[in-house]
Amino acid sequence: MKIVIKGAGDLATGVAWELFREGHRIIMTEIAVPLTVRRQVAYSRAVYEGRAEVEGVTGVLAGSAEEAIALSEQGVISVLVDPEARVRKIWQPEVVIDAIMAKNNIGTTLTDAPLVLALGPGFSAGTDCHAVIETMRGEALGRPIYRGSAIPNTGVPGMVGGYAMERLIKASGDGRMEPVAAIGDIVEKGSVLAYTGGEPVYAQIDGVIRGMLQAGVPVKKGMKIGDVDPRKDESLVHLISDKSHKIGRGCAEAVRTLVGRQYGIVALAAGLSSRYGGNKLLEEQVDGRPLYEVTLDKLGAFSDCTRVIVTRFPEIAGAAGERGVRAVINREPERGISHSLQLGLTECLRQNPDLRGVLCMVCDQPYLEPATMERLLEEGFSYPGAIVCAGHGERRGNPVLWDRSYFPELLELTGDTGGRQVIKRYPERVRLVECGEKELADVDIRA
CATH class of the missing domain: 3.90.550.10 (Spore Coat Polysaccharide Biosynthesis Protein SpsA; Chain A)
Incomplete structure (x- = not known):
């Protein structure tokens, strides 16, 4: 089926990857300057690199809606700078999935397609979409919800290797992103990872940098600009997370259920x-x-x-x-x-x-x-x-x-x-x- 996924970050990429492997045609829409932290496993990277390969599946940047539609027929995932997902009016997909993860609904409606799904909090199944996919870690992760909403956002990241908030890399000042370390680097607590607005950003724990914004991105103080994984496993940098895969499988299940x-x-x-x-x-x-x-x-x-x-x-x-x-x-x-x-x-x-x-x-x-x-x-x-x-x-x-x-x-x-x-x-x-x-x-x- 034809599926438009709004957003091309790491969770959206897990969704696209799972659905693409099931044979569906995928167009992902993004903003002009993506703010994806886990860039190595996100098709949003194609916006500034032209293409992005994630676990053997390629995403290619399209210059227009027509080109995106053509690419979707050629065995790749199309990525299109189209913040309002206007391509859906031309392509008329069977499924629209809001995977922006804005924690609130910024424009998705029940009438956007015959089937409309949304990831995480901010949506109500039966009101502004047909199903909500749970994104909170735990037993319910990836579960489709056909009536009601997902667990509200707590603002606290999931626990990994005994750490939660400490894993986050946050901007220390307003300004441009100036990375010092790179994704995949092993770093120690207290080392300088980047400068934002000229202010240094320090690692709070030892680990491997699993994600970081690209150079030149404008940021605000306190904004998430990266994360450190305490497990120090460099292979994780290039693998879609278990969380993303589970959410993707939940979307596939919801599509089958709603069609059935x-x-x-x-x-x-x-x-x-x-x-x-x-x-x-x-x-x-x-x-x-x-x-x-x-x-x-x-x-x-x-x-x-x-x-x-x-x-x-x-x-x-x-x-x-x-x-x-x-x-x-x-x-x-x-x-x-x-x-x-x-x-x-x-x-x-x-x-x-x-x-x-x-x-x-x-x-x-x-x-x-x-x-x-x-x-x-x-x-x-x-x-x-x-x-x-x-x-x-x-x-x-x-x-x-x-x-x-x-x-x-x-x-x-x-x-x-x-x-x-x-x-x-x-x-x-x-x-x-x-x-x-x-x-x-x-x-x-x-x-």
Whole structure:
């Protein structure tokens, strides 16, 4: 999906890195003179160096919104000087993440994108964003909050190596930043690290300089200009912190959850198995489990979706109920797959009338990966009005994600051809999500 991240500091970089590695396209926006302390692990460094590589992922400075959009398609993270994130009006991302860490909301609204996330205090989920990500160290770090706010800012940094406030390097006077020591240097307590406004700044503890502002940046007395890590491990200078990674993973989780809540999944498990010559859903074993259990395992990965399985077998209905999946009994399987689809769709809408779409899958496709299902949901979220199918090369198959605009036509279908009748009417609206060839295989005959 297209994601705009406001801010390109070290926490924002952890978010961008995690989401980029999941395949999303990223544009990060920054101010003209970034004030990132941990510059070696921040894409904000690209603003004055042109590019920045962090743990194998490259960020490149773009000179315009159009260039940023083009770069996002080229396997890098785009960095754009755009304090108000105006690029979102041109690019129309699916997700906007406020990672400025200003400790208050300085302009993010719930309408900035279909999904809006924000890091840390100053935001209220449900009011000015869809989810807040906790940034306070502790058990809740990285946890998405879908109603309410993060823990208020205490002004006290987290404890590292037995030190908290002592780790901070603060400006001793108003003026320009004049570093004496460099990021990665081992320093001793009392040594001069920089001058600000002509006044010396001293180290308060022994350690390695993990972050420091670049030369020439205007600063105010008392402003944070760097930090010393008492662990004296120089490798930490070049690694995204565990905190940043955890916050990034929290953002990825929130995106999946918020997308999932807008979709239903219908699993069709009521077929007559005429070509198989028996009840394949109960008899056929995959890794020692019957076919229907394999499908229920997949549905278990999508607890945020509205999940329905349509079946005529009490064993399947009972197992589904134990896993929190709603079972609908099809008492007329001879009416074909269309009837099963309609039963499932009707139940999904009964549970959630505002669904954005429904993913329809069959129960005899054992090698389908949950990751493919997730990509189908994200593709449908990115392209409203599309019919999204799993496919391999030129071959198209199941599952199929239906936008809600097709629900009326699906509810009028008859016979055993299912949604293929609707797909034939709108070939230009079909989008394929590439998957492995084996994932499309179904079980029609006994092995």
